[in-house]
Amino acid sequence: MDPQASKNTRVDYSHEVTPIKNPILRTMLMILSFVFLGVGFVGVFLPVLPTTPFVLLSAFLYARSSPRFYNWMMNHRHLGPPLRRWKTTGSIPRSAKILAISMIAITLIPSILFVVPVLAVKVLLGIIGILVATYIATRPESDKVA
Template identity: 45%
Template structure:
């Protein structure tokens, strides 16, 4: 129980940091934190669901398994801009570049397949 609570707090911290760092995603970490809290701390889970910052996203995900169109568009834009520029300019040519490109492509496919609210 304490391990899940700690994992939830760490995930939430990473999600909050991700709001300011474009290479770190916010939504997956917040969803992971909510999942950890749901199993370990109903009080923290309720607090996160009722937060003005993340509550709407969590309620939509938990009830309808969908994300808002604005969040989806932002995620796609960030993946293409930052993931694509990283692959083109920051990753060494050859196998590392191909591997990084595949990871960016997988992330893009995952986001595109999510249901939009």
């Protein structure tokens, strides 16, 4: 059961954070977290750039570097629910699965057919697309908001 019962309640997720002791490495992880979160934000507007993996990676890196920013992400109005759902159940809502797999097809198929000239790269793109789509399709489904 999710500890965040009310939308206005801020939950402290600091107990989930295990900061790295080395201050230089911790600072590098924080910088990378900001970069990946920024790339994820850009991915909202560019269909060829996936948002979710970068947001998940950013949350993972914040969990190793900054309780403050990890708490911010987990309590964020838009980022928090899917992060909490993924953390607790590993599930993806059906609508998100459909959108993700559709975007993979919409971007990869024309690239394979019309843009990429090298056969080996075409095959590699096809294999990667199929593997990613299969991974997404086989995740549990949950339309509940965490």
